[in-house]
Amino acid sequence: MIPLQYYLLLAGILFAIGAYGIMTLSNGIRLLMCVELMLNSANMNLVAFSTHTNDASGQVFALFSIALAAAEAAVGFAIILMVYRLRAEIDIENVNLLRW
């Protein structure tokens, strides 16, 4: 059996990749993918803990979380599509009408 730490490490790496991407990338779709990566790393944690402790609630949480991530992606793509229709690009560096 693979030790729990390996799963947590992998989830941590995925989370870090997602967070790094959010901070450095500027393409809307890529940012969305990074958010998904972060959400899914949390799901991996949940399932790993759930298997480790023999408690099903973590897997239930992960299932709900996957469904929510899908719904969130749908809303996100709709918003990015509107940006594309208005500006013919999805580079968020150029979406800067509002600033202080």
Place this chain on the structure above:
Amino acid sequence: MVDYTALAPVGILVVTAAVVLLAGLVVSQKKILGYITLVGLLVSLGLVLANWNIHVIFDGAPFYGAIVVDPFAQIFNAMFLTVGVLVCIASLKAYGDHPRQDEFYSLMLLATVGMMVVAISKDMLTLFIGFELASMATYAMAGFDKKDPKSIEAALKYFLIGGLSSSLIVFGMSYIYGLTGATHIDAIAAAFAATPGLASTPAALLAITMLIAGFGFKMAFVPFHMWAPDTYEGAPSIVSALLAAGSKKMGFAAAFRIFIVGLVAMKVDWYIAFTILAVLTMTVGNILAVVQTSVKRMLAYSSIAHAGYIAIVFVIVSYYPAPDVAVAHAIAGGLMHAFSHALGKAGAFIAVAAIGYMILSKDGKVDDPNHIDNYDGLGKRAPITAFLFALLLCSLAGIPPLFGFTSKFVLFLASIEAGLLGLAIICVLNSALSVYYYAKVVMRMYWGEPKGEAFIESPTYTFALAIAVIVLIVLFAMPFVTPGDSVYIWAETAAKAVLPALEV
């Protein structure tokens, strides 16, 4: 047979949302959908008030305790529904001729449902689902003016930061689950209490950092606030009202449950974090609000400052080694301030919507209808709106006889009572600073030179503003009229519902 009446307010809203969405497909006169929404919200609010009880009216036995309707949930439900009613009345005017208004109303109802689910949740899973439901509905609402680049930009920023905050929250929750093996908030607290060393493990610290950051984004604490002014300014004004008054308070409802109940064993860890966050949030929010030239953006920054005031609840709770009277007062004050800020800010954003609408329809094309220059002489051009707006700003500034004064008073008093005198002084100084920018708007409205002839004031907007002001005055007057049954007593019972250990 289990009595489900306590859950009826949420159920009614879900049904109304479905009815509005489906009816939108067949009805040609879409204006009626707004009234259906309003009726649904009012019935729901009526049920919440009719079942108003100082006890737990639904203990969630059929849901394994995941859904609990206690006084804390009732106060938040009443707050979200009142905000919903105000926003709905305003949108009758703002979106009365919009071809897609059915979608707007059902999104608004679903956002309210999500907030209410967060308030009644005692399990991380239901709490997260409600949180996401409200967030997703509001992402779409922020970008509702699809042709307006500002609105789309607001939605994009709100969505990206919202997605980031959700992933931080669920990552933190996954570690909490791993440490305690539970998702129910009481069970988490019990697990932490049973194993004293658990709270200081690195995994627990990681989890709490993630949760503070995640909820901090939602509550717009500095330095997680960058999205808030942009989103509140760019989104349609009545959506900003829902965001600032509803969505942000939902963050507080969730954070109160998770931190004060679930992670109370780790309060040593979050004491410093929340002290710094609270002081930074109120100071930065107020200072940046002073320099704004757009009234809407000023309200957004003031909303950040108010989040800082409410955040001192966490500081006071974590300052005490054991639950105490001061802790109960602090939570009660926090709830009251959340309520007064929700009403005042929702009203203020609706007033901005009303004034923007009048300016655009009368003065024609202006660059930014929310610019402070356009507010010159509004006292003469639109006397009723200006008067009500001034009263709402007074409530936000904490000037009697409005509820904003009571709530700020209780909150700051709790800080003094707790012995955190320095924090109380910072709060009062900040509050004094905030009077400057609120007064600036009132001054421009009453002493500025009118830029044109009088406006025709929309009765719908005025009605929504009047309701907000009347509720604020009634809540202020309540302790003097019915001392045994005032809002303060409710808030204190709610505080005890949050912390059952409080024997006050």
